[in-house]
Amino acid sequence: MPRQSFRAFSADLEKLAQQWAGTAVTNEKWIDHGPFAQTESKPFKVSCGEVVGIAKPGEKKTDGICRAAHEKIASDLAFELGLPIPPVVLLDMGELQDAKRERHVSISAFAFPQPIPWDKATTLTEQHKNDASEVMSAMLAFETWVSCTDRKSDHVLVYFASSTDPVQLAFVDFAYAMSQQWGRADDPAGATHPYLPVQKDDATAKATVERIEQFDDEKVKAIVGRIPVEYLPEDKRALIIANLKYRKPRLRTLLGIK
């Protein structure tokens, strides 16, 4: 019986995920703790009460890529499909003193207390790798659906407190997906290729494809439709809705699944 969920987040994080899956933009007050990492989107750390997250982009971009919207849509779709993308919510930071800062950002909650990128997790057991193979196969189906092709092992975070615990995985960074890849309503974008050194699990890939095929188009419209226009212009909104529908029946061919 295929797994219904590949999420291994804490109960608190799943409660937050449930809350954020029901809303597009947070109206709570968040504290900006300053730059967090040197990556392309210039993320910065934020907190609200006991919740800590990474907000991005940290500066205004002129490339037209809807980073925050893509992160939010990917997280919400993954929540519905039981896939391990940490919860994301959008934030309007209001008028900022620094004119170079971006006002409309996404916040991604930290998934684990001590995350490590996949290739630094050198004590994975065979059981951990077998479990990861299932999760990876499910995520490849999803990442192909949303055309997130810029993937590497740095985008997979690993955690376990004790080596006898099951491995917990989180997949991050979906800014370069969807309307960043698609140029037309029936875009021929290809599959996401495997990027972790684990076996492919065909049964899991197939089961995930089936779940995506059955995903309600109205639910897709609702998730994408509620993103405010400041984060997602109407033409890109239409492009994303059209391609998510277009790609559903084509995933089997793209992924080589019968």
Add this chain to the structure above:
Amino acid sequence: MSQLQTLMHPKSDEPKSAIMEGQMRYSAITFHVDMTKPCGLVIPIGVMAEILFPTIYALGLIARTELSADELAVVSDVSKPIASKPFAYLATQFNEAWDALAPGRALRGLAEKHAYSALHFSVPETTPFYQLPAPLSAPLPMRATVRMFLGTLLDERMQTLIQQMQEPANAPQQQASPQQELLQLKAKAAAA
């Protein structure tokens, strides 16, 4: 015990002017015990820094060789290979970045690689430009000067990092655990 490695290449370019301006950048390296908490415990680990002049590039690392028993007790099994012997781990990262990345890219590359990791590199900060007086622009004195600047920056930033992570001022000062350092220099910096 101090471990110092240097790599020297013959200077290939004459300085364009008698006085050269350079850049120094550094990144503090810390281990976050709980990234899901706004004020989680943060363990000081080390500092990595680089100096970029038109004709010379230097990269340096100073880091603790081990964690205390109390600190090890809060490190998860998944993180232990990289956090329990910090200098050993960071030295391999240092050497890989030195070999693989263009001059001026190593610090940024490592900070990006550890962007979401509990073993975290702070966003590299740039310190004020340093100008070398003309007589020190000749190769040998210049390398010695760069090594001195880099070593001083590493020591100063490491001390600051440990002090910032100390318990409140009225708590007894803890002796810093053993540290090691690593420096590399190469001629001809690429554009930063």
